[in-house]
Amino acid sequence: MTSLIPPIRLGVNVDHVATIRNARGGDLPDPVRAAQLACAAGADGITAHLREDRRHIRDSDMRRLREQLTVPLNFEMAATDEMVAIALEHRPHAACLVPERREERTTEGGLDVLGGGIDLAHKVQKLAHAGIRVSLFVASDAAQIARAADIGAAVIELHTGAWCEFVAAGETAKAAAELARLLDAAGQGSALGLEIHAGHGLDYATAEIMAAVEPVRELNIGHFLIGESIFAGLEGTIRHMRTAMARGRARLGAPQAA
Ligand SMILES: CC(=O)[C@@H](O)[C@H](O)COP(=O)(O)O
Ligand SMILES: NCC(=O)COP(=O)(O)O
Numbered sequence: 001m002t003s004l005i006p007p008i009r010l011g012v013n014v015d016h017v018a019t020i021r022n023a024r025g026g027d028l029p030d031p032v033r034a035a036q037l038a039c040a041a042g043a044d045g046i047t048a049h050l051r052e053d054r055r056h057i058r059d060s061d062m063r064r065l066r067e068q069l070t071v072p073l074n075f076e077m078a079a080t081d082e083m084v085a086i087a088l089e090h091r092p093h094a095a096c097l098v099p100e101r102r103e104e105r106t107t108e109g110g111l112d113v114l115g116g117g118i119d120l121a122h123k124v125q126k127l128a129h130a131g132i133r134v135s136l137f138v139a140s141d142a143a144q145i146a147r148a149a150d151i152g153a154a155v156i157e158l159h160t161g162a163w164c165e166f167v168a169a170g171e172t173a174k175a176a177a178e179l180a181r182l183l184d185a186a187g188q189g190s191a192l193g194l195e196i197h198a199g200h201g202l203d204y205a206t207a208e209i210m211a212a213v214e215p216v217r218e219l220n221i222g223h224f225l226i227g228e229s230i231f232a233g234l235e236g237t238i239r240h241m242r243t244a245m246a247r248g249r250a251r252l253g254a255p256q257a258a
Helices: 015-024 031-040 059-068 081-090 113-129 142-150 161-168 172-191 204-211 223-232 234-253
Strands: 009-013 045-049 073-077 094-097 133-138 155-159 195-199 216-221
Touching: 009 195, 009 223, 009 234, 015 031, 015 045, 015 223, 031 045, 031 059, 031 234, 045 059, 059 073, 059 081, 073 081, 081 113, 094 113, 094 155, 113 133, 113 142, 133 142, 142 172, 155 172, 155 216, 161 172, 161 204, 172 195, 204 216, 204 234, 216 223, 223 234
Parallel strands: 009 045, 009 216, 045 073, 073 094, 094 133, 133 155, 155 195, 195 216
Antiparallel strands: none
16 A cells, blocks of 8 residues: 655755854864765755855855755755845755844844735745745744735745744643644645745654654754764764654654544
């Protein structure tokens, strides 16, 4: 019997290989080498976020990733004219539009799709017309998700950061409430015809849980994988993550409790 469970992809985010490189300047460790190793170990795609302040990924990294990778490249970018021009130059497989604040330590909250108005809609259309699959990085907010579908995004990536923080802090009630919001958002987005991705702050345990959410088709994971690879190596870490995701996905095919 063939399985009807849709597969789930793993996108490996190599930003924080560049963070370590940039701590000393120079060229090592090379995020492109990490991307190639990640692919050899089972990543389905690579994600890189070219921040406006270039704190980790550099313009030359984007160019080299685009030239040297054979798997899909997911270019995370702020919704600015500068980043749209760079995306149009490199034509990655996907562009994920994310909110960006210079003073933040990492991406806080989702993109304000409603507040982005017609300007954001035009940017989405421009990228899509160039053959780039457009994803919007959003919070679990029904109005923002509805607007993402209205302006022609193909994908939403749900921000799992708050949920992961509650899980890590042992705040079980808050974690359960946030997970319920993520599940609702995944269901809503899928019903609107959007492909659903999820990411931010995921580790083995939280990725396993997300992999068991049927509409979720891709997880993008970086900080945990790069950190863990110090202890277990990048290849071993990615294989371990794939096993955790497969275990979560397999639950969809298991008999459900009455
Ligand atoms: C959009 C997102 O959740 C991640 O790609 C994140 O931006 C990783 O990079 P930072 O750690 O710089 O936020
Ligand atoms: N879009 C999320 C991503 O690419 C990775 O986020 P993180 O695992 O580095 O927090």
